[in-house]
Amino acid sequence: MTLDELRDLVPAIRPSDTLLLTGSVNGGLAHRNSVLDMLLIGSGTRSSATGAALSPSASYTLGAGRSVHVRFFAAEALEQIAATTSRFDEALYEPAALACIPRLSEDTRLLLHEVRVGFGLLNPSIAQAWREALRVDRLHCYLAFLHLMRHRARLRSAISYTMDGDAETTQWMIRESVEELLALVLAAAQETNPRKRWHLRLLRDKEVVVGQESVSRLVAALCTWRHDIPEYLDEVVALSDDMIALSARLCTEIVGVLDME
Known part of the structure; x- marks a missing residue:
């Protein structure tokens, strides 16, 4: 070209x-x-x-x-986004982090990912200036924080639904909680692609970082439709504890968030 x-x-x-x-x-x-x-x-x-x-x-x-x-x-639109991303560190380190996390749409997260990893065809030096202005070096920390919160919210919902005897909704919420858990692990491993359709493939690509056993457990939890809901839920709760601990080792910034809860 x-x-x-x-x-x-x-x-x-x-x-x-x-x-x-x-x-x-x-x-x-x-x-x-x-x-x-x-x-x-x-x-x-x-x-x-x-x-x-x-x-x-x-x-x-x-x-x-x-x-x-x-x-x-x-x-001009990117400058407005930069005003929000400048708060990444504040959201991660302030005691009120759970309340002040910046709200970024999926389209904005995709834009930030593209700026972060895109290959410069014209004016690559300006692209680098945008990377710095938009704080995309911190994007993976923000996403790890975001997916951790979402995972825990969905897992709590799954536990509530299983107590009500709603097996189908429980299984659906378990699956969504595992999707968020997978996204958390990817973000902790510095993968910021927000497109869910690629997450399993990207997880395979991160096997050296994440570990073969962790990859296998996440894939099994996500890709298998289970009928024994209580057993499935117990497995995902155990998986959650292990994957959050793994993510905290890979991305130490979320350790403070865990301590706040």
Whole structure:
């Protein structure tokens, strides 16, 4: 891919813009039908070649017929997000951490992940400046905190439903609690991809860090539909204790959060 192709791809690209290769191709998760995902960051509003406003998300085709999906974010919008991510440390270390954790949507978490791991195609030095401004070096700590809270909330719900004799809802909440537990372990291992469809594959990729036994236990708990609900719940409670302890070793920042509870 040449710079001329990139400029033809998005006529609105300016010399000061930042363009990152993101998505499954950049992350080593692509398959034969994967499109090229890119993130374009620049100032102000844009117009396409037709004069219409450039949409936040658009698809294009290169000369070779390869599909490309481009997401555009104005620098002004990222500056607003940076005001929130500057509170990552505060949320992790203040006594009132459980109440003041920043609220980031999944789309925002995806954006931060893409900035964190995206490959710079245009102006990589500006991309690095954005990484620093957005505190993406702390993103995994924030996500570990977030998924820990979600896991525990769902596990408490599962325990409540099983006491009420609601087996189907109990099993559903157990499964969701394990999904959050898996996401916690990934975040503790510094994997910040928020797309759940990739989490099992990413967990396999982290086996050296997480350990083969831990991977096998998480996969078994998530991928098996169980009929003995009390036994299943007991196994997940034990798994929860072990995976939280593992996560605390991998990401010591959440130790303080555990002490607050």
